[in-house]
Amino acid sequence: MIFNERKTCEVCSSQSSKKLVELPYESKELETFIVKYYENRIPTSLLAGQKMILNQCQDCGFVWQVHTLTEKYATELYSAWIDPAKSLEKSLNHNRNYYKSLLDDVFFVSTLFDKKPKQIKVLDFGLGWGNWSSAAISMGMDVFGFELSAEKIEYTRKKGIKVISDLNEYESYFDYVHAEQVLEHLDHPFEAMTVIEKIVKPGGLIRISVPNFPNYSINNESYKAKHDALHPLEHINTFQKKNLHLMAKRLKLEKMGFSQFLKNLMKNPKYCSLFFRKYMGAQLSNSILLKKN
Numbered sequence: 001m002i003f004n005e006r007k008t009c010e011v012c013s014s015q016s017s018k019k020l021v022e023l024p025y026e027s028k029e030l031e032t033f034i035v036k037y038y039e040n041r042i043p044t045s046l047l048a049g050q051k052m053i054l055n056q057c058q059d060c061g062f063v064w065q066v067h068t069l070t071e072k073y074a075t076e077l078y079s080a081w082i083d084p085a086k087s088l089e090k091s092l093n094h095n096r097n098y099y100k101s102l103l104d105d106v107f108f109v110s111t112l113f114d115k116k117p118k119q120i121k122v123l124d125f126g127l128g129w130g131n132w133s134s135a136a137i138s139m140g141m142d143v144f145g146f147e148l149s150a151e152k153i154e155y156t157r158k159k160g161i162k163v164i165s166d167l168n169e170y171e172s173y174f175d176y177v178h179a180e181q182v183l184e185h186l187d188h189p190f191e192a193m194t195v196i197e198k199i200v201k202p203g204g205l206i207r208i209s210v211p212n213f214p215n216y217s218i219n220n221e222s223y224k225a226k227h228d229a230l231h232p233l234e235h236i237n238t239f240q241k242k243n244l245h246l247m248a249k250r251l252k253l254e255k256m257g258f259s260q261f262l263k264n265l266m267k268n269p270k271y272c273s274l275f276f277r278k279y280m281g282a283q284l285s286n287s288i289l290l291k292k293n
Helices: 028-037 071-081 084-092 096-111 131-138 150-158 189-199 241-250 258-267 269-284
Strands: 003-005 017-024 051-057 063-065 067-069 121-125 142-146 162-164 174-180 200-209 253-255 287-292
Touching (some): 121 131, 150 162, 174 189, 241 253, 241 287
Parallel strands (some): 121 174
């Protein structure tokens, strides 16, 4: 068996949904994309007779791929079908503006706490090749990472990141959890949010970022397979911002709004430009900052 099946909304648990897209993986649209994107590393026989189905929750609007790779094949996807060497090369080939944005971000995080950076315990949840974590280390923070890929774990440990394997050992431990472009890949995103909520200290913060919801009607006629929020096999969850808010509400997490940005600006007025950019960026992207009370 290559796929699991998800019939229930992973955001609100509703069982009421409608089908938006149903395409065989052997269709020209999907097969052409998968062969080209994964450079023939996925055996076409594995997907023979299988379909990609996109459902939308009738209650909260969340969109998901009904069929998701089993643990065995998900491991294959992220460790072999996606070429690790090319993935690492891509992560090392950013321009200076990218690295400046990371440094701006971790500096901004440091201003959210009345602590010295070395006292701020942060977790990069799904740390990838560790670019954000490396920036946080350069800011002097106490940095941990959580990752499933063996190649990425080995690589990031060499960079000095403390990679942990059992999150249950870290209840109420972290001041800040960074989850950038992670929830869209997980079979059970609300369960992941529940774990994150447990490992954050009271008063701690969580930042969730996911791809923007498509700005077009999703149906068989409009669907084009590409590397976007509906990426076949990988982006199995497609969130609207209200979906993120709903999961936060279910966990009694507080959304940090303009007042929090203003409070931090008043403490650090010389960084007005940075705070404004961070606030506007949060409004324009599919990203939320949450507080555990």
